[in-house]
Amino acid sequence: MKIALFSDIHANLPALEACLASIDDHKVDAIYCLGDLVGYNVWPNEVVDMIRRRGIPVIAGNYDEGIGAMSDECGCAYKTDGEKDNGKISISYTNHLVGPEQRAYLRSLPSHIRVEYRFDGHPMDLLLVHGSPRRINEYLFEDREEKSLLRIMQDARADILCCGHTHKPWHRILPEETSSGMRYRHAINIGSVGKPKDGDPRGCYAILTIGALNPTASPENLGVEFVRFEYDVEKAARAVEESPLPDAFAEMLRKGV
Numbered sequence: 001m002k003i004a005l006f007s008d009i010h011a012n013l014p015a016l017e018a019c020l021a022s023i024d025d026h027k028v029d030a031i032y033c034l035g036d037l038v039g040y041n042v043w044p045n046e047v048v049d050m051i052r053r054r055g056i057p058v059i060a061g062n063y064d065e066g067i068g069a070m071s072d073e074c075g076c077a078y079k080t081d082g083e084k085d086n087g088k089i090s091i092s093y094t095n096h097l098v099g100p101e102q103r104a105y106l107r108s109l110p111s112h113i114r115v116e117y118r119f120d121g122h123p124m125d126l127l128l129v130h131g132s133p134r135r136i137n138e139y140l141f142e143d144r145e146e147k148s149l150l151r152i153m154q155d156a157r158a159d160i161l162c163c164g165h166t167h168k169p170w171h172r173i174l175p176e177e178t179s180s181g182m183r184y185r186h187a188i189n190i191g192s193v194g195k196p197k198d199g200d201p202r203g204c205y206a207i208l209t210i211g212a213l214n215p216t217a218s219p220e221n222l223g224v225e226f227v228r229f230e231y232d233v234e235k236a237a238r239a240v241e242e243s244p245l246p247d248a249f250a251e252m253l254r255k256g257v
Contacts (some may be wrong), residue, residue: 002026005128005190006205007034008061011094012042012194012253016050016205018231019193026207026227032113034164035061035130038106038238039094040195040249043237048102060109061130062137067094068107075137086246091242111136119214120238124139126208127158131165142170142190150174153185159216160186162206167192169204169226173219183216188224194236202228203257 004023009016023031033056038044044067051058060068062075074091078084098106113128132138133156140149140163149172153161169191178181191204198204209223236248 001029001030001210003208003210004028004031004205004210005034005124006031006193007130007160007190008036008167008192009033009047010039010063010192011041011044011047012236013046013050014235015194015230016047016230019203019205020050020054022227022229023205028207030058032057032110032128032188034128034162035059035109036164037061038067038098038108039063039091040240040245041236041244042097042243044094044098048098048105052105057113057147058129058137059130059168060106060111061112063091063094064106064109065136066091067098068103068109070095070103077137077139086248089244089246090249101129117210119212119217121130122214124159124214124216125157126145126160126162127156129156129161129163132163133161137165139166140187141166141174142168142189146172146174149187150176153187158185160188160208160222162188162190162208164190164192167195167197169198169206171224171226177220178210182210184219186215186219186222186224193224195253196253196256199256200228201233201254204228 038046066074078087115126118126152227170189174185190206195204207225213221215222237253240250
């Protein structure tokens with residue numbers, strides 16, 4: 001089975017259109033979205049409507065949660081006063097743009113999706129979250145201490161944990177000694193469709209390939225591919241510059257930061 005996972009569109013309609021076209025080209029069996037449909041650009045309603053038309057299962061991101069509640073907080077970890085000021089403009093403008101139907105949809109999104117597989121009668125859990133299993137806005141970076149990451153996954157009963165929120169893709173394989181021998185857990189950040197922060201302005205999503213063999217038995221039993229796709233970055237950047245949003249958001253799109 002091939003599963004496409006994408007996240008953090010942030011109202012970037014050109015990026016979402018290109019992402020879905022790329023996913024269609026890969027002929028996957030299932031698609032999931034890990035949240036943050038809105039914020040930082042001018043197409044929150046169009047992004048929500050496109051995902052709803054496609055019937056794609058979605059979990060709430062921290063920005064979706066804030067806008068769904070019509071809050072002036074998005075749960076983002078801004079580091080400087082300038083970032084905080086720009087963030088206030090973004091959430092205020094997004095609240096202004098979002099329609100009542102789209103807001104109701106955002107408010108209804110679940111906090112996580114769990115998919116259970118069985119291999120020779122043994123369960124294997126795929127857990128999809130936005131930030132972490134513990135908090136919607138917790139950042140799980142690639143350099144997370146192994147014991148900490150493993151404990152988070154154990155507590156959440158996650159054999160494969162997929163998340164977004166950091167906008168930086170990575171895949172870690174965590175070995176674990178058990179009474180029956182060695183097993184392996186997989187932690188995967190799927191990157192960002194519409195607001196990459198890893199220095200590459202192209203959008204990113206992940207494809208997981210699950211075959212007949214249990215991914216916990218051997219690292220080779222799970223295929224993880226990060227797909228980078230081109231989209232009209234200039235169109236998205238100019239839309240920001242022609243709106244009340246800070247021009248800094250446009251430069252972030254151009255630079256992938």
